[in-house]
Amino acid sequence: MVASAQDSEPVFVQPSPVKARIIGAALELFAERGVGGTSLQMIADHIGVTKAAVYHQFKSKDDIVVAAAEAELARLEAVLDAAEAAPTRALAREDLIRRIVDLAIERRKSEGTLVGDPVIVRFFAEHEPYLQVMSRLHRLLMGDTGGPESHVPAAMLVAAIGGAVMHPLVADLDENTMRAQLLRLARRFLDLPD
Amino acid sequence: MVASAQDSEPVFVQPSPVKARIIGAALELFAERGVGGTSLQMIADHIGVTKAAVYHQFKSKDDIVVAAAEAELARLEAVLDAAEAAPTRALAREDLIRRIVDLAIERRKSEGTLVGDPVIVRFFAEHEPYLQVMSRLHRLLMGDTGGPESHVPAAMLVAAIGGAVMHPLVADLDENTMRAQLLRLARRFLDLPD
DNA sequence: GTCTATACGCGGATAGAC
DNA sequence: GTCTATCCGCGTATAGAC
Numbered sequence: 001m002v003a004s005a006q007d008s009e010p011v012f013v014q015p016s017p018v019k020a021r022i023i024g025a026a027l028e029l030f031a032e033r034g035v036g037g038t039s040l041q042m043i044a045d046h047i048g049v050t051k052a053a054v055y056h057q058f059k060s061k062d063d064i065v066v067a068a069a070e071a072e073l074a075r076l077e078a079v080l081d082a083a084e085a086a087p088t089r090a091l092a093r094e095d096l097i098r099r100i101v102d103l104a105i106e107r108r109k110s111e112g113t114l115v116g117d118p119v120i121v122r123f124f125a126e127h128e129p130y131l132q133v134m135s136r137l138h139r140l141l142m143g144d145t146g147g148p149e150s151h152v153p154a155a156m157l158v159a160a161i162g163g164a165v166m167h168p169l170v171a172d173l174d175e176n177t178m179r180a181q182l183l184r185l186a187r188r189f190l191d192l193p194d
Numbered sequence: 195m196v197a198s199a200q201d202s203e204p205v206f207v208q209p210s211p212v213k214a215r216i217i218g219a220a221l222e223l224f225a226e227r228g229v230g231g232t233s234l235q236m237i238a239d240h241i242g243v244t245k246a247a248v249y250h251q252f253k254s255k256d257d258i259v260v261a262a263a264e265a266e267l268a269r270l271e272a273v274l275d276a277a278e279a280a281p282t283r284a285l286a287r288e289d290l291i292r293r294i295v296d297l298a299i300e301r302r303k304s305e306g307t308l309v310g311d312p313v314i315v316r317f318f319a320e321h322e323p324y325l326q327v328m329s330r331l332h333r334l335l336m337g338d339t340g341g342p343e344s345h346v347p348a349a350m351l352v353a354a355i356g357g358a359v360m361h362p363l364v365a366d367l368d369e370n371t372m373r374a375q376l377l378r379l380a381r382r383f384l385d386l387p388d
Numbered sequence: 389g390t391c392t393a394t395a396c397g398c399g400g401a402t403a404g405a406c
Numbered sequence: 407g408t409c410t411a412t413c414c415g416c417g418t419a420t421a422g423a424c
Contacts, residue, residue, distance in 0.1 A: 036228040
Protein backbone atom coordinates (compact mmCIF):
# COMPACT_ATOMS: atom_id res chain seq x y z
CA MET A 1 0.00 0.00 0.00
CA VAL A 2 2.92 2.33 0.65
CA ALA A 3 5.17 3.16 -2.29
CA SER A 4 8.69 1.87 -1.88
CA ALA A 5 11.24 4.64 -1.45
CA GLN A 6 14.29 2.72 -2.52
CA ASP A 7 15.04 4.73 -5.65
CA SER A 8 18.43 6.37 -5.45
CA GLU A 9 17.07 9.74 -6.59
CA PRO A 10 14.37 11.39 -4.48
CA VAL A 11 12.38 12.29 -7.60
CA PHE A 12 8.72 13.19 -7.37
CA VAL A 13 7.78 11.10 -4.41
CA GLN A 14 4.01 10.71 -3.96
CA PRO A 15 2.88 13.93 -2.26
CA SER A 16 1.99 13.10 1.31
CA PRO A 17 0.89 9.48 1.29
CA VAL A 18 0.02 10.05 4.94
CA LYS A 19 -2.94 12.13 3.91
CA ALA A 20 -4.20 9.24 1.81
CA ARG A 21 -3.76 6.81 4.67
CA ILE A 22 -5.71 9.09 6.98
CA ILE A 23 -8.54 9.27 4.50
CA GLY A 24 -8.50 5.52 4.07
CA ALA A 25 -8.72 4.96 7.81
CA ALA A 26 -11.45 7.57 8.10
CA LEU A 27 -13.54 5.89 5.39
CA GLU A 28 -13.25 2.59 7.17
CA LEU A 29 -14.02 3.87 10.65
CA PHE A 30 -16.79 6.24 9.59
CA ALA A 31 -18.52 3.29 7.93
CA GLU A 32 -18.06 1.14 11.02
CA ARG A 33 -19.01 3.50 13.82
CA GLY A 34 -20.45 6.53 12.09
CA VAL A 35 -18.83 9.92 11.63
CA GLY A 36 -19.94 11.12 15.06
CA GLY A 37 -18.75 7.94 16.69
CA THR A 38 -15.26 8.16 15.25
CA SER A 39 -12.58 10.19 17.03
CA LEU A 40 -9.33 11.51 15.64
CA GLN A 41 -7.60 9.31 18.17
CA MET A 42 -9.14 6.23 16.56
CA ILE A 43 -8.03 7.36 13.13
CA ALA A 44 -4.52 8.08 14.38
CA ASP A 45 -4.25 4.73 16.17
CA HIS A 46 -5.52 2.94 13.10
CA ILE A 47 -2.56 4.04 11.01
CA GLY A 48 -0.06 4.14 13.85
CA VAL A 49 0.54 7.85 14.25
CA THR A 50 -0.42 10.41 16.87
CA LYS A 51 -3.34 12.78 16.88
CA ALA A 52 -1.00 15.70 16.36
CA ALA A 53 0.32 14.12 13.18
CA VAL A 54 -3.23 13.95 11.90
CA TYR A 55 -3.77 17.60 12.76
CA HIS A 56 -0.70 18.44 10.78
CA GLN A 57 -2.47 17.20 7.64
CA PHE A 58 -6.00 18.37 8.34
CA LYS A 59 -6.87 21.41 10.35
CA SER A 60 -10.10 19.96 11.77
CA LYS A 61 -12.20 16.83 11.90
CA ASP A 62 -14.62 18.48 9.51
CA ASP A 63 -11.84 18.72 6.97
CA ILE A 64 -11.34 14.99 7.21
CA VAL A 65 -15.04 14.34 6.76
CA VAL A 66 -15.06 16.48 3.64
CA ALA A 67 -11.94 14.81 2.26
CA ALA A 68 -13.35 11.34 2.92
CA ALA A 69 -16.65 12.19 1.26
CA GLU A 70 -14.90 13.66 -1.75
CA ALA A 71 -12.67 10.61 -2.05
CA GLU A 72 -15.77 8.48 -2.19
CA LEU A 73 -17.30 10.80 -4.76
CA ALA A 74 -14.13 10.59 -6.85
CA ARG A 75 -14.57 6.84 -7.22
CA LEU A 76 -18.04 7.35 -8.59
CA GLU A 77 -16.76 10.04 -10.91
CA ALA A 78 -14.09 7.70 -12.23
CA VAL A 79 -16.77 5.13 -12.97
CA LEU A 80 -18.73 7.73 -14.89
CA ASP A 81 -15.70 8.91 -16.86
CA ALA A 82 -14.93 5.36 -17.90
CA ALA A 83 -18.50 4.63 -18.95
CA GLU A 84 -18.86 7.83 -20.93
CA ALA A 85 -15.89 6.82 -23.03
CA ALA A 86 -17.97 4.09 -24.66
CA PRO A 87 -18.75 4.62 -28.37
CA THR A 88 -22.54 4.57 -28.11
CA ARG A 89 -24.97 5.60 -25.44
CA ALA A 90 -26.38 2.10 -25.19
CA LEU A 91 -22.94 0.64 -24.57
CA ALA A 92 -22.13 3.41 -22.13
CA ARG A 93 -25.22 2.61 -20.14
CA GLU A 94 -24.45 -1.08 -20.15
CA ASP A 95 -20.93 -0.36 -19.00
CA LEU A 96 -22.10 2.05 -16.33
CA ILE A 97 -24.45 -0.47 -14.75
CA ARG A 98 -21.74 -3.08 -14.61
CA ARG A 99 -19.32 -0.65 -13.01
CA ILE A 100 -21.82 0.58 -10.45
CA VAL A 101 -22.58 -2.98 -9.44
CA ASP A 102 -18.87 -3.73 -9.15
CA LEU A 103 -18.33 -0.64 -7.04
CA ALA A 104 -21.18 -1.56 -4.71
CA ILE A 105 -19.89 -5.09 -4.26
CA GLU A 106 -16.38 -3.86 -3.62
CA ARG A 107 -17.70 -1.56 -0.91
CA ARG A 108 -19.86 -4.25 0.65
CA LYS A 109 -17.45 -5.26 3.39
CA SER A 110 -15.76 -1.96 4.02
CA GLU A 111 -17.22 1.45 3.22
CA GLY A 112 -20.74 0.27 2.47
CA THR A 113 -22.53 2.09 5.24
CA LEU A 114 -20.58 5.32 4.87
CA VAL A 115 -22.92 6.92 2.37
CA GLY A 116 -25.89 6.27 4.65
CA ASP A 117 -24.46 8.20 7.57
CA PRO A 118 -26.68 11.23 8.21
CA VAL A 119 -23.64 13.50 8.34
CA ILE A 120 -22.48 12.38 4.90
CA VAL A 121 -25.99 12.46 3.47
CA ARG A 122 -26.42 16.04 4.58
CA PHE A 123 -23.04 17.06 3.33
CA PHE A 124 -23.68 15.66 -0.13
CA ALA A 125 -27.16 17.12 -0.32
CA GLU A 126 -25.64 20.58 -0.49
CA HIS A 127 -22.39 19.72 -2.26
CA GLU A 128 -22.50 21.04 -5.83
CA PRO A 129 -19.94 18.62 -7.26
CA TYR A 130 -21.96 15.72 -5.88
CA LEU A 131 -25.16 17.03 -7.40
CA GLN A 132 -23.45 17.42 -10.75
CA VAL A 133 -22.06 13.91 -10.68
CA MET A 134 -25.51 12.59 -9.83
CA SER A 135 -26.98 14.55 -12.70
CA ARG A 136 -24.49 13.06 -15.12
CA LEU A 137 -25.18 9.62 -13.73
CA HIS A 138 -28.91 10.01 -14.09
CA ARG A 139 -28.66 11.37 -17.61
CA LEU A 140 -26.47 8.53 -18.70
CA LEU A 141 -28.75 5.98 -17.08
CA MET A 142 -32.09 7.30 -18.19
CA GLY A 143 -31.47 9.44 -21.22
CA ASP A 144 -32.04 13.16 -21.44
CA THR A 145 -34.35 14.09 -18.67
CA GLY A 146 -37.81 15.51 -18.89
CA GLY A 147 -39.29 16.88 -15.69
CA PRO A 148 -37.82 16.39 -12.23
CA GLU A 149 -39.82 13.18 -11.84
CA SER A 150 -37.61 11.57 -14.48
CA HIS A 151 -34.92 11.38 -11.82
CA VAL A 152 -36.93 8.93 -9.74
CA PRO A 153 -36.08 5.75 -11.67
CA ALA A 154 -32.36 6.50 -11.57
CA ALA A 155 -32.52 7.36 -7.87
CA MET A 156 -34.32 4.07 -7.24
CA LEU A 157 -31.88 2.00 -9.23
CA VAL A 158 -28.80 3.48 -7.59
CA ALA A 159 -30.34 3.14 -4.13
CA ALA A 160 -31.41 -0.42 -4.93
CA ILE A 161 -27.92 -1.53 -5.89
CA GLY A 162 -26.16 0.29 -3.09
CA GLY A 163 -28.68 -0.77 -0.48
CA ALA A 164 -29.18 -4.39 -1.45
CA VAL A 165 -25.53 -5.34 -1.03
CA MET A 166 -25.67 -4.23 2.60
CA HIS A 167 -28.83 -6.09 3.52
CA PRO A 168 -28.35 -8.57 6.38
CA LEU A 169 -30.44 -11.23 4.68
CA VAL A 170 -28.04 -11.38 1.75
CA ALA A 171 -24.90 -10.80 3.79
CA ASP A 172 -23.57 -14.30 3.26
CA LEU A 173 -24.39 -14.49 -0.41
CA ASP A 174 -21.18 -14.96 -2.35
CA GLU A 175 -19.81 -12.16 -4.46
CA ASN A 176 -20.42 -13.71 -7.85
CA THR A 177 -24.02 -14.69 -7.23
CA MET A 178 -24.65 -11.25 -5.80
CA ARG A 179 -23.17 -9.56 -8.85
CA ALA A 180 -25.16 -11.73 -11.24
CA GLN A 181 -28.44 -11.07 -9.42
CA LEU A 182 -27.85 -7.34 -9.22
CA LEU A 183 -27.00 -7.13 -12.91
CA ARG A 184 -29.96 -9.20 -13.96
CA LEU A 185 -32.45 -7.20 -11.90
CA ALA A 186 -30.94 -3.84 -12.80
CA ARG A 187 -31.29 -4.67 -16.48
CA ARG A 188 -34.81 -5.83 -15.96
CA PHE A 189 -35.63 -2.59 -14.18
CA LEU A 190 -34.37 -0.66 -17.20
CA ASP A 191 -36.06 -2.97 -19.72
CA LEU A 192 -32.74 -4.01 -21.19
CA PRO A 193 -32.05 -7.43 -22.70
CA ASP A 194 -30.02 -9.62 -20.38
CA MET B 195 -49.63 15.17 20.12
CA VAL B 196 -50.06 14.88 23.87
CA ALA B 197 -53.28 13.28 25.11
CA SER B 198 -55.50 15.69 27.02
CA ALA B 199 -55.73 14.93 30.72
CA GLN B 200 -58.98 16.69 31.44
CA ASP B 201 -61.00 13.61 32.39
CA SER B 202 -62.28 13.84 35.93
CA GLU B 203 -61.14 10.31 36.77
CA PRO B 204 -57.43 9.52 36.49
CA VAL B 205 -58.20 6.22 34.78
CA PHE B 206 -55.53 4.44 32.79
CA VAL B 207 -53.47 7.41 31.83
CA GLN B 208 -50.95 6.64 29.05
CA PRO B 209 -48.02 4.96 30.81
CA SER B 210 -45.11 7.38 30.79
CA PRO B 211 -45.67 9.59 27.77
CA VAL B 212 -42.27 11.07 28.59
CA LYS B 213 -40.62 7.90 27.37
CA ALA B 214 -42.42 8.26 24.05
CA ARG B 215 -41.39 11.89 23.75
CA ILE B 216 -37.77 10.98 24.38
CA ILE B 217 -37.90 8.35 21.67
CA GLY B 218 -39.53 10.80 19.30
CA ALA B 219 -36.83 13.38 19.90
CA ALA B 220 -34.14 10.72 19.55
CA LEU B 221 -35.51 9.55 16.20
CA GLU B 222 -35.50 13.10 14.93
CA LEU B 223 -32.04 14.02 16.17
CA PHE B 224 -30.41 10.71 15.25
CA ALA B 225 -31.64 11.20 11.70
CA GLU B 226 -30.38 14.77 11.62
CA ARG B 227 -26.95 14.44 13.19
CA GLY B 228 -26.36 10.73 13.46
CA VAL B 229 -26.44 8.60 16.59
CA GLY B 230 -22.87 9.44 17.51
CA GLY B 231 -23.45 13.12 16.91
CA THR B 232 -26.45 13.31 19.21
CA SER B 233 -25.96 13.88 22.93
CA LEU B 234 -28.38 13.19 25.73
CA GLN B 235 -28.27 16.90 26.43
CA MET B 236 -29.65 17.61 22.95
CA ILE B 237 -32.43 15.11 23.45
CA ALA B 238 -33.28 16.57 26.84
CA ASP B 239 -33.26 20.14 25.53
CA HIS B 240 -35.41 19.14 22.58
CA ILE B 241 -38.29 18.12 24.82
CA GLY B 242 -37.60 20.64 27.57
CA VAL B 243 -36.37 18.43 30.39
CA THR B 244 -32.99 17.83 32.00
CA LYS B 245 -30.50 15.10 31.29
CA ALA B 246 -31.26 13.51 34.65
CA ALA B 247 -34.91 13.22 33.72
CA VAL B 248 -33.89 11.32 30.62
CA TYR B 249 -31.69 9.03 32.69
CA HIS B 250 -34.65 8.31 34.90
CA GLN B 251 -36.38 6.69 31.91
CA PHE B 252 -33.41 5.06 30.21
CA LYS B 253 -30.36 3.81 32.02
CA SER B 254 -27.97 4.55 29.18
CA LYS B 255 -27.71 6.12 25.75
CA ASP B 256 -27.52 2.66 24.28
CA ASP B 257 -30.93 1.95 25.74
CA ILE B 258 -32.32 4.93 23.89
CA VAL B 259 -30.73 3.83 20.64
CA VAL B 260 -32.30 0.39 21.02
CA ALA B 261 -35.70 1.84 21.88
CA ALA B 262 -35.58 4.21 18.92
CA ALA B 263 -34.59 1.45 16.53
CA GLU B 264 -37.33 -0.81 17.84
CA ALA B 265 -39.89 1.95 17.52
CA GLU B 266 -38.94 2.28 13.88
CA LEU B 267 -39.14 -1.46 13.46
CA ALA B 268 -42.58 -1.49 15.03
CA ARG B 269 -43.90 0.80 12.30
CA LEU B 270 -42.72 -1.62 9.67
CA GLU B 271 -44.22 -4.51 11.58
CA ALA B 272 -47.57 -2.72 11.71
CA VAL B 273 -47.46 -2.29 7.95
CA LEU B 274 -46.81 -6.00 7.54
CA ASP B 275 -49.61 -6.97 9.92
CA ALA B 276 -52.06 -4.83 8.00
CA ALA B 277 -51.00 -6.20 4.63
CA GLU B 278 -51.11 -9.81 5.75
CA ALA B 279 -54.76 -9.36 6.69
CA ALA B 280 -55.68 -9.16 3.01
CA PRO B 281 -57.77 -12.08 1.67
CA THR B 282 -55.37 -13.20 -1.06
CA ARG B 283 -51.63 -13.13 -1.43
CA ALA B 284 -51.85 -10.98 -4.54
CA LEU B 285 -53.92 -8.39 -2.72
CA ALA B 286 -51.63 -8.56 0.28
CA ARG B 287 -48.63 -7.84 -1.87
CA GLU B 288 -50.39 -4.98 -3.59
CA ASP B 289 -51.36 -3.55 -0.22
CA LEU B 290 -47.87 -4.02 1.18
CA ILE B 291 -46.23 -2.09 -1.63
CA ARG B 292 -48.61 0.81 -1.20
CA ARG B 293 -48.00 0.90 2.54
CA ILE B 294 -44.23 0.72 2.20
CA VAL B 295 -44.30 3.61 -0.24
CA ASP B 296 -46.49 5.60 2.12
CA LEU B 297 -44.18 4.90 5.02
CA ALA B 298 -41.13 5.98 3.04
CA ILE B 299 -42.78 9.22 1.96
CA GLU B 300 -43.92 9.95 5.48
CA ARG B 301 -40.36 9.52 6.71
CA ARG B 302 -38.89 11.62 3.95
CA LYS B 303 -38.63 14.85 5.89
CA SER B 304 -38.00 13.48 9.35
CA GLU B 305 -36.56 10.07 10.11
CA GLY B 306 -35.47 9.22 6.59
CA THR B 307 -31.75 9.02 7.22
CA LEU B 308 -32.04 7.17 10.52
CA VAL B 309 -31.95 3.68 9.03
CA GLY B 310 -28.78 4.51 7.11
CA ASP B 311 -26.80 5.40 10.21
CA PRO B 312 -23.99 2.87 10.61
CA VAL B 313 -24.86 2.39 14.28
CA ILE B 314 -28.46 1.49 13.43
CA VAL B 315 -27.44 -0.67 10.49
CA ARG B 316 -25.13 -2.70 12.67
CA PHE B 317 -27.67 -2.99 15.44
CA PHE B 318 -30.33 -4.32 13.10
CA ALA B 319 -27.93 -6.69 11.37
CA GLU B 320 -27.76 -8.73 14.58
CA HIS B 321 -31.24 -8.05 15.91
CA GLU B 322 -33.33 -11.21 15.60
CA PRO B 323 -36.72 -9.47 15.56
CA TYR B 324 -35.55 -7.28 12.71
CA LEU B 325 -34.33 -10.24 10.73
CA GLN B 326 -37.65 -11.99 11.24
CA VAL B 327 -39.65 -8.96 10.13
CA MET B 328 -37.46 -8.69 7.05
CA SER B 329 -38.03 -12.37 6.32
CA ARG B 330 -41.77 -11.92 6.53
CA LEU B 331 -41.53 -8.88 4.31
CA HIS B 332 -39.49 -10.66 1.71
CA ARG B 333 -41.75 -13.70 1.69
CA LEU B 334 -44.81 -11.58 1.24
CA LEU B 335 -43.19 -9.57 -1.53
CA MET B 336 -41.58 -12.35 -3.51
CA GLY B 337 -43.42 -15.51 -2.62
CA ASP B 338 -41.93 -18.48 -0.82
CA THR B 339 -38.21 -18.24 -1.14
CA GLY B 340 -35.86 -20.64 -2.81
CA GLY B 341 -32.17 -20.15 -2.09
CA PRO B 342 -30.66 -17.16 -0.33
CA GLU B 343 -30.34 -15.34 -3.65
CA SER B 344 -34.11 -15.07 -3.80
CA HIS B 345 -33.81 -12.34 -1.16
CA VAL B 346 -31.97 -10.04 -3.53
CA PRO B 347 -34.98 -8.67 -5.42
CA ALA B 348 -36.83 -7.84 -2.21
CA ALA B 349 -33.74 -6.23 -0.72
CA MET B 350 -33.36 -4.15 -3.87
CA LEU B 351 -36.97 -3.05 -3.94
CA VAL B 352 -37.05 -2.03 -0.30
CA ALA B 353 -33.73 -0.20 -0.62
CA ALA B 354 -34.92 1.46 -3.82
CA ILE B 355 -38.05 2.87 -2.23
CA GLY B 356 -36.40 3.92 1.00
CA GLY B 357 -33.39 5.39 -0.73
CA ALA B 358 -35.06 7.19 -3.60
CA VAL B 359 -37.22 9.38 -1.38
CA MET B 360 -34.08 10.78 0.25
CA HIS B 361 -32.21 11.54 -2.94
CA PRO B 362 -31.24 15.22 -3.27
CA LEU B 363 -32.20 15.36 -6.94
CA VAL B 364 -35.80 14.51 -6.13
CA ALA B 365 -35.93 16.44 -2.87
CA ASP B 366 -38.31 19.06 -4.20
CA LEU B 367 -40.59 16.66 -5.99
CA ASP B 368 -44.05 16.94 -4.49
CA GLU B 369 -45.41 14.14 -2.40
CA ASN B 370 -48.08 12.94 -4.80
CA THR B 371 -45.87 12.77 -7.85
CA MET B 372 -43.28 10.98 -5.78
CA ARG B 373 -45.80 8.44 -4.56
CA ALA B 374 -47.13 7.81 -8.05
CA GLN B 375 -43.67 7.31 -9.51
CA LEU B 376 -42.56 4.99 -6.73
CA LEU B 377 -45.70 2.89 -7.04
CA ARG B 378 -45.45 2.66 -10.80
CA LEU B 379 -41.80 1.66 -10.77
CA ALA B 380 -42.17 -0.76 -7.88
CA ARG B 381 -44.93 -2.56 -9.74
CA ARG B 382 -42.84 -2.64 -12.86
CA PHE B 383 -39.97 -4.11 -10.91
CA LEU B 384 -42.26 -6.90 -9.73
CA ASP B 385 -43.88 -7.39 -13.13
CA LEU B 386 -47.26 -6.40 -11.80
CA PRO B 387 -49.93 -4.66 -13.86
CA ASP B 388 -50.18 -0.97 -13.04
C1' DG C 389 6.66 15.75 9.70
C1' DT C 390 6.07 13.67 13.86
C1' DC C 391 6.33 13.68 18.63
C1' DT C 392 4.88 14.93 24.01
C1' DA C 393 2.24 17.64 26.73
C1' DT C 394 -1.59 20.18 27.78
C1' DA C 395 -5.83 23.34 27.61
C1' DC C 396 -10.62 23.21 27.82
C1' DG C 397 -15.18 21.79 27.10
C1' DC C 398 -18.61 18.42 26.54
C1' DG C 399 -19.73 13.70 26.67
C1' DG C 400 -22.12 9.95 29.60
C1' DA C 401 -23.35 8.82 34.00
C1' DT C 402 -24.59 9.16 39.21
C1' DA C 403 -26.06 11.14 43.92
C1' DG C 404 -29.28 13.11 46.50
C1' DA C 405 -32.69 17.03 47.43
C1' DC C 406 -37.46 18.16 46.58
C1' DG D 407 -40.48 12.20 38.37
C1' DT D 408 -37.81 15.98 37.91
C1' DC D 409 -34.44 18.90 39.53
C1' DT D 410 -29.26 20.73 40.81
C1' DA D 411 -24.79 19.50 41.33
C1' DT D 412 -20.98 16.87 40.36
C1' DC D 413 -17.57 13.11 38.75
C1' DC D 414 -14.61 11.60 35.36
C1' DG D 415 -13.02 10.50 30.92
C1' DC D 416 -12.54 11.57 26.25
C1' DG D 417 -13.33 14.77 22.60
C1' DT D 418 -11.17 18.51 19.63
C1' DA D 419 -7.62 21.46 19.22
C1' DT D 420 -3.00 23.87 20.07
C1' DA D 421 1.97 24.78 21.61
C1' DG D 422 6.42 23.77 21.17
C1' DA D 423 10.47 20.35 21.21
C1' DC D 424 12.93 17.30 18.13
